[in-house]
Amino acid sequence: MTPLLALNSSDTLLGVLLYVVGLILSLIVVARLLTGTKSPATTMLWVVVIVAMPYFGVLFYYLLPHRIQLARLRRRRQKLQDHAPPAPSCADDDGDGGDGDGDGDPMLDFLRRIDRMSVTKCNQVERLASGPAFFDEVIERIDAARTFVHVEMYIFRPDATGKRVLDALTRAASRGVEVRLLFDHIGSWSLKQHHLRELIAAGAHAVSFMPLLWRRRPFNLNLRNHRKLIFVDGEIAFLGGRNVGDEYGFDRFGEAGTWFDIMLSVCGPAVTPLHDIFVEDWFNACDEKLFNKRYFPEPHSAALGTTALGIVASGPDRAGKSFRHVLFEMIGRARERIEISSPYLVPHAAIDAALTAAAIRGVRIRLHCNGPRAAEFVLYHAARSQYQRLLTRGVEVIESLDDYNHGKMYVVDDRYVLLGSGNLDMRSFELNFEVGTLVVDRELCARCADLFEERAARGRRVTKADLDVGRAGKLVDGVCRLFSPVL
Numbered sequence: 001m002t003p004l005l006a007l008n009s010s011d012t013l014l015g016v017l018l019y020v021v022g023l024i025l026s027l028i029v030v031a032r033l034l035t036g037t038k039s040p041a042t043t044m045l046w047v048v049v050i051v052a053m054p055y056f057g058v059l060f061y062y063l064l065p066h067r068i069q070l071a072r073l074r075r076r077r078q079k080l081q082d083h084a085p086p087a088p089s090c091a092d093d094d095g096d097g098g099d100g101d102g103d104g105d106p107m108l109d110f111l112r113r114i115d116r117m118s119v120t121k122c123n124q125v126e127r128l129a130s131g132p133a134f135f136d137e138v139i140e141r142i143d144a145a146r147t148f149v150h151v152e153m154y155i156f157r158p159d160a161t162g163k164r165v166l167d168a169l170t171r172a173a174s175r176g177v178e179v180r181l182l183f184d185h186i187g188s189w190s191l192k193q194h195h196l197r198e199l200i201a202a203g204a205h206a207v208s209f210m211p212l213l214w215r216r217r218p219f220n221l222n223l224r225n226h227r228k229l230i231f232v233d234g235e236i237a238f239l240g241g242r243n244v245g246d247e248y249g250f251d252r253f254g255e256a257g258t259w260f261d262i263m264l265s266v267c268g269p270a271v272t273p274l275h276d277i278f279v280e281d282w283f284n285a286c287d288e289k290l291f292n293k294r295y296f297p298e299p300h301s302a303a304l305g306t307t308a309l310g311i312v313a314s315g316p317d318r319a320g321k322s323f324r325h326v327l328f329e330m331i332g333r334a335r336e337r338i339e340i341s342s343p344y345l346v347p348h349a350a351i352d353a354a355l356t357a358a359a360i361r362g363v364r365i366r367l368h369c370n371g372p373r374a375a376e377f378v379l380y381h382a383a384r385s386q387y388q389r390l391l392t393r394g395v396e397v398i399e400s401l402d403d404y405n406h407g408k409m410y411v412v413d414d415r416y417v418l419l420g421s422g423n424l425d426m427r428s429f430e431l432n433f434e435v436g437t438l439v440v441d442r443e444l445c446a447r448c449a450d451l452f453e454e455r456a457a458r459g460r461r462v463t464k465a466d467l468d469v470g471r472a473g474k475l476v477d478g479v480c481r482l483f484s485p486v487l
Helices: 003-034 040-052 054-063 067-081 106-114 131-143 160-174 193-201 271-286 322-333 349-360 377-384 387-392 426-430 442-458 470-481
Strands: 119-128 148-153 178-184 205-209 229-232 236-240 257-260 263-267 307-314 337-341 364-370 396-400 403-405 409-412 416-420 434-440
Touching: 003 040, 003 054, 040 054, 106 119, 106 307, 106 322, 106 434, 119 131, 119 442, 131 160, 131 229, 131 236, 148 160, 148 271, 160 178, 160 193, 178 193, 178 271, 193 205, 205 271, 229 271, 236 271, 236 416, 236 434, 263 271, 263 434, 271 307, 271 434, 307 322, 322 349, 322 409, 322 416, 322 426, 322 434, 337 442, 349 364, 364 377, 364 403, 364 442, 377 470, 387 396, 396 403, 396 442, 409 442, 416 442
Parallel strands: 148 178, 178 205, 257 403, 337 364, 364 396
Antiparallel strands: 119 263, 119 307, 148 229, 229 236, 236 263, 307 434, 337 409, 409 416, 416 434
C-alpha cells in the first residue's frame, strides 16, 4: 500500500469514528431532550441544532443552558432546607393572617402555597427612591452595626460610591463586626482583588458568586445572581434595583441624564426569610453555613409595624418560577389598573397573555420603560417590536425622556406592590437569581401610584404613529426580538 493510500485510509477511518461518536452523543442528548420538560418549540430547535451539528450542538446545549451546574445547586439548596430557621412573627399573628392589612389576602395565600415561610406580617416597609438617601442610610446603618453586615450585589463597582461602601464595611470589620460581601462574578467584573485588600485585611470575607471556572464547572456565563440585598444585625434588610456604583449612588446617567431606581428598607419578621436567601447564596459560593441563631434574631418590638408582605425568590435552582407565577397571579386579579416599571420590556409569553386578558377586562395598563436615548440598542428594538401588539390591545407604553428608568416595580389596583430585582424580561423569569417583595399595603400603593403619575407626566406616551418606522426599522426590530430569550 502506498503512503498516500494509507493516509487516505487513516483519514477515512478517523472520519467514520468521529461520525459514529457524534451520532451516539446526538442520540443520547436528543433522548434526554424528548424526556425533559422544555416547550415543544424549544425542544425542536435543540434537536435540529444537535442533529445538524452534533459536536457543536451538544457542547452548546451543555454549556449555555447551564445544565452542568443546576443539579448541584438544587441538591445544595435541598440540603439547606432542613436547617432553615423558622420565620419569627409578631405576637398577635395566629398563623391565619392576623388582623393586619394582608389578612386572608388571596395573593399572600398564593405565596404561602409556594413557600410557607415566605409570608410574614407586622413589618415596617419604607420606599427609598433617591440614590443619595439610600446610600446615606446604608452607610449610617453599617457604621452603627454591632454583630454582622451581609451584602449581596449583582454590580459592585470600585468607583467613588463603591469605595464609600467598602470603607464603611472595612470600618465595621475593624471594630469586630462580621462582614461578608457576595458579588456576582460577571456583573462585578471590574471589582478586583486589590480593591478588596483592605477589607479582607480588616477581617471581612469577600466572595464572588459562580465565577466562570466555578467548582471546576466552566462557563457559567448564563447564570447570574441579579439580587441586591443588604442586612445589618438581622434587624433591617434593603432590597430593590440599586447596585453599588456611581450611577446608583448619585442618580446619574451619562454626562447630563439622571437615573431612576427604587429600594425598600424592611424591618420586622420578613428579614428572616430574606436573610435565608443570602445564607443559601453564600453557602453556594463558599460552603460556609450560617445557621447560628445570632444571624436570625427575633425582631425588636420597635421594629414591628403593620405591613404584611411575602418574599418572592426566584432562580434556576428552584423548582418553580416564583417571580413569573406571582406576577401572573397579580395581573389576573387586577380590576382597575396595572402599572409596570421595568428597564427591559421583553415579557414572557404567559405574562403577555395575562396582560392581554386584563386589557380585555377593561383594566388600564401602563408600561413604563426607556426611550431610545436611554435604552441599549438591542433591548430597545426588541421591546419596540412588541409595541404594535400592546397598543392594539389598549396597553399604554410610556418611554422615559430625561432619565434612565432602572426601577423594577409592579403595582396592581390599590392593593399590591411587587418590588425587587426582577425585570420584565425572559432572563429574570428563567435564568437569573432574583428576589423581591409582594407588599400588601394601601398607603405604599398610593405613594407608588403617585410616583407613576409623576413619571408619566415627564415621559412620552407611544402612539401608533410612532411605529411607522418603515421596512428597515421593522427588520431591525425583528432581528433584535430573536435575542429576547437571553436578554
